[in-house]
Amino acid sequence: MEPEAGNGVTAVYPGSFDPVTNGHLDLIARGAKIFGRLIVAVAQNLDKDPLFGVEERMEMLEAVTFEFRNVEVDIFGGLLMDYARAKGARVVLRGIRAVSDYEYELQMAMMNRKIEPEIETVFMMPGEAYSYVSSRLVKELARLGGSVKGLVPKLVEERLRGKVS
Numbered sequence: 001m002e003p004e005a006g007n008g009v010t011a012v013y014p015g016s017f018d019p020v021t022n023g024h025l026d027l028i029a030r031g032a033k034i035f036g037r038l039i040v041a042v043a044q045n046l047d048k049d050p051l052f053g054v055e056e057r058m059e060m061l062e063a064v065t066f067e068f069r070n071v072e073v074d075i076f077g078g079l080l081m082d083y084a085r086a087k088g089a090r091v092v093l094r095g096i097r098a099v100s101d102y103e104y105e106l107q108m109a110m111m112n113r114k115i116e117p118e119i120e121t122v123f124m125m126p127g128e129a130y131s132y133v134s135s136r137l138v139k140e141l142a143r144l145g146g147s148v149k150g151l152v153p154k155l156v157e158e159r160l161r162g163k164v165s
């Protein structure tokens, strides 16, 4: 029998999720095994112009994480650390796919630690099958008529088709 992630640790997994990919989903599954409560937090204010509105990004995440009892999906605005603190989180979860992710992630983790030293950033690696999958490339592929099968959940595949057609 699978052990339950029964510890009292709340983790926040923040991101743009524009849209959620199978790489994100793989990380959510890994995080849900370790943390008692995992909040997937969709960023409302993005510098980049998102393809999907924040409500739609959240709705897709809710649909594809339905099976995880200890996973919630929420929207956040403002500083991530203010949000995490308000939720009683002790951990911010981030995924690292390749060395190229590291510099940006390290900078962000250090800045977040400066803002709130009591909350730790924990990095996890997605399965290697997803090490090259990003929302940005998935959108580009869909826009140019390529297949995104296997890279994103079925629901997202359909939504992407609707957006770019």
Ligand code: PNS
Residues within 6 Å of the ligand: 014, 015, 016, 017, 043, 078, 079, 080, 081, 107, 108, 111, 112
């Ligand atoms: O999926 P992304 O785009 O890599 O996620 C980046 C995100 C949303 C986690 C990051 O931009 C963020 O935390 N934004 C909230 C604003 C904030 O707290 N900025 C200070 C962190 S250094």
